[in-house]
Amino acid sequence: MMNPQWLRSFVVLAERGSFTRTADQLGLTQAAVSQHIHHLEAQLGPLLIRRPRQVELTPAGQALLGYCDDMEQAEKRLNLRLSGADDRQGEISLITPGSIGLSLYPLLLDLQASYPGLSVRHRFAPDQDVLEGVRNNHFELGLVTLKPDDPRLVACHFADEPLDLVVPATATVNSWEDLESLGFIDHPDGHAMASRLLSRVFPGNRGIRSIACKGFVNQVGLILEPVARGFGFSVIPRYAREAYAPGEAIRVVEMGPRVVDALWLIYRAEWPLSARARFVASELASRLTGETLVLV
Template sequence: MLNPTWLKTLVTLLREGSFQRAAKRLGIAQPTVSLHLKKLEEQVGAQLVERGRAGCRPTARAELLLPYAEQLVMLNERALQALRAEVERVGASSNVGTYLLPPLIRTFLDDGRVGQLELNVASNPDTVSKLLTGEIDIAVTEWWEPVPGFISRPWRYEPLVLIVPAEHELAHAGAISLEHISGFDMLGGEPGSGTGRLLTAYFGKHGVPRVSMHLGNTEAVKEAVKAGLGISIVLASAVAREVQDGSLCAVPLQGLGKQLMVAWRDRGFRRPAMPKFVHHLMESTIGAGRLSQ
């Protein structure tokens, strides 16, 4: 087995570019850095670092090893954190992590329930992947497929709304038919969020509106809608500020919304069934009257 201490020294050495800076970063003597590198090179049977006037550079063999070394170092550090129960690592899909979680994290930390909380915001597929590989402890997502060894719970139901510029013909049209909406060009947001599957079922025989442009994230979508490039469908919480300041109009869509989910690894009977942050999420949802549907 590769020694995690030696691997950490290698990763730090290549990041810092010199033995002196690596020693300072690690808080060890410079000869110890050299010793760790020597032992690791002996273990793998290859030279890993080239020394030159410009500093240290990875060899071709080190470049092959480095991605795995970084992952092993990260997992080792997170395993130690888990044993000390110092950090709860939360991952969230982009919309959830951007528009819903920050105030809840603030109240959670203010309650002093845990020493530290890390938030990792990524796409929904990446967030799920990080939970499965142990990079995060809790995933708060826009969709979740059951996986053996993991527990999931509905968190809150979030309505989806049609967003248009304030001066758009649909802004004050009252009841809007699906056929009417399907005649407009739609702006697409983040891939993998699950919205496309919901819209396919929602529009049914009328057909999902043509997506004229894929913009990758909700912030870009909102700015494009303001500029008159099209209309879009987003989480209601994502446009609360814009609706309040009048820069966008959110048109309700009857019966269209997302069941947001929270998932975590099943630790068995030896640990509490529900992580502290998950418990906080559930309490906050009940308190706000936003029960899952």
């Protein structure tokens, strides 16, 4: 690799056209500048045609000047990437639970359509995998349903997500017995979510396990398919319900006080969040909730 100081002297000499002016600009002696050019020419061959008041670049000199320009641009790109200063370029890496992810992913694609320099990498995962993914630097941003107590992570309130009691559009639900007649469509968090919500809607009920299970689905985007077909009811987060396309085939039962979970945006505390991650996180929160995201 060529000495950076020699290359700097050559670039300034090509711009200024004079050893005297080059030495003055760099704070060097003319002899030092001449020595730098001599070292380069020993490696690359003649770079300059020396005239009394001006120098002219040879083809090799033009090639070296282009090389120096390429190196300067590469250094700028590296510094920009390391600083994360460009908020419209680069990769956005986000890991979220499936329910909120169903709503966020189309918004991420909308942002990518508006800013083609962005590249989206989004993974659906449970809370524990989200925490590990951000802690291990596999993802810059994550969303979790429980605020972590970990000094390595910053947690900012992102959104609130109520639980919804979802039944077939034609079903009538006024009592616990109505739910028993429908049956339950379970999912990995089904019993926990149903127990939390139904204990408020129907205080003193016999418990979700007393209701016949009519099916189990482990893909969040498919939980409401059997509900829409009339096979039973389910309890799921609202963003998952809103992302279900055939919304006319289902209905949300609004009874009793709501159960609302907070969603927390997490990222590493030890270094600054990139500008593009700040931009995208703020845009997602605004487009999803209409509120301004406060980032640390």
